[in-house]
Amino acid sequence: MTDTDITSGTMDGMGPKGTKIGLLRVLGPAHVWALGVGIVLVGEYMGWNFSVGKGGAYASLIACWFAGILYTCVAMIDSEVTSTVASAGGQYTQAKHIIGPLMAFNVGLYLVFAYTMLEAANAVTVGFLVQEVAGMTGHAEALNDDAFIVLAIVFLAWLNYRGVLATLTFSLVITAFAFVAILLLFVMTAPAVAPGLLQHGELMSGGASLPYGWIGIIAAMHFGLWYYLGIEGTTQAAEEVRSPARSLPFGTLAGIMTLIIAATLTWYVCAGLMPWEYLGQAGTPLFDAARLTGSTFLVVILGIGTLFATLASANGCINDASRAWFAMGRDKYLPGWFGAVHPVYRTPYRAIIFLVPIALLFALQLPLDQIITFSILSGLLGYTFMPINMILFRRKWPLDSIKRGYEHPMHPLPAITLLALCGVTYFAVFLGYGTQLIAMIAFYIVASLWFHFWRYRFVDRGAQFTMPWPKPRGY
């Protein structure tokens, strides 16, 4: 077994050789939890409900749990690999060391686009919420939400520019608030507290039970991913946590447990309050649920919760997308100019600034369901990479060759399950959004050819491999 591993206090294999100024190691497991849950919790506040539109409320619940299985596999696999490859860039860096440069380039793009589009979707929801509140408080004309979208993205980018500790501490506080808001809504709508308010039987019977039949259950998997999309982003903080071998698996696995609970509670409350046709197209379903309770207190709490969840998510997305872009720049997969660290704040400031106009372009120009679909597709391609990555990782570096901070059980069952569920989800996206699916894959094919035949010439071959691992078996 190699004498350098991630659990070592003196030589943990972080960062590339020759790095003079690295990212600052200041984060603990709570920040990792906040980063993962913070990015994703917004999925309970908006977006998940489109799965109700694609298959009905029962289909959405089944999709919620199957997507929960998919993401549990993601969290298990990610925790093992990341507890060994703890470096900025997360899955991008994993792919670079385990599969190869072209796969890494694609994974880097998956991460950047999944997070940047999720950030854009969050900003759109902030604007939509402001419009809703303006209407409820007597504003006669429709409020232009563009200014609020721009403000949200620029403010959070500035926060990220200034430093990661302040950014993720901010996320920790507002994520905790948004999670407590969901718990409060669940308690205050429970039959013991508000008899007759939840009407699952009336709202989900007859034609409303499975409006599209069994194919609707498969179709619902498309937006079912939105309940959890982004939990894998915990790995992006790997170079900035104090104890990656402990914090990353703990934060990631605690995060997925939190989210499965929050997702089920969210579905339970919303499906018992709204007709599925409304719920399936609502912009802010939890806020609408609070309105239906008739409680001003809950309306205020869930309104603030929606705002906080979207801000926490956008905040985490800027953090993650910029780390992936930065890591690719540092390796010359992209122009090296992006690989700079701010001399004072120690953040990847050029990557943060560069991605701001791209997020604005998405947020100001595209409809919400399409932004979400593009984000889901990039995430889905990343999840397809993970089982391949895991199988090759165990084959090239068996358990006795590198010490892991965490070893996931029952290998290769989680990898095979993940691959099968990804296959189902591709078909789910195909049902209703087939053109986007083909357009997105076409983009990645052209980008891959561009990288392989042009960009890769600027990359230093051996220097990419920065982990202090032994030579992989079979090479």
Added chain:
Amino acid sequence: MAHYKPPRQSRAGQIIDVFVLLALTIGALYVPLWLKLAGSSTVQTPVENPTWESLGQSPVMVERWAQLGYATPADAHDLITTRFDYAFTWGAVALMVVVIVGYFVMMLRLSEKEYRDVISEKFDGK
């Protein structure tokens, strides 16, 4: 394996590379929109002179629609009658499978070729 020394890229070249990536991204997002191929495949099944009954809504549903600001059946008509169109051909499914599997196979093969160079340069002679 001899050490590969990458060429130094000019500033103009770096800028061009960024614009190429941006153009590809924007193309993937906007070309389907411009060709009017994007968006969900939905169909409308309009109901003339809609009533809550003809729209399939129970009394509890009607009460909730009213609380959400949809006072009449006409207000809620478009939301209720919009449905996804899940009709597909097996040929289209086969095309999707070929594109996705082909993409991953191509990527894994080219990656493997690049990876062998990386490992060779990193570990040869050690």
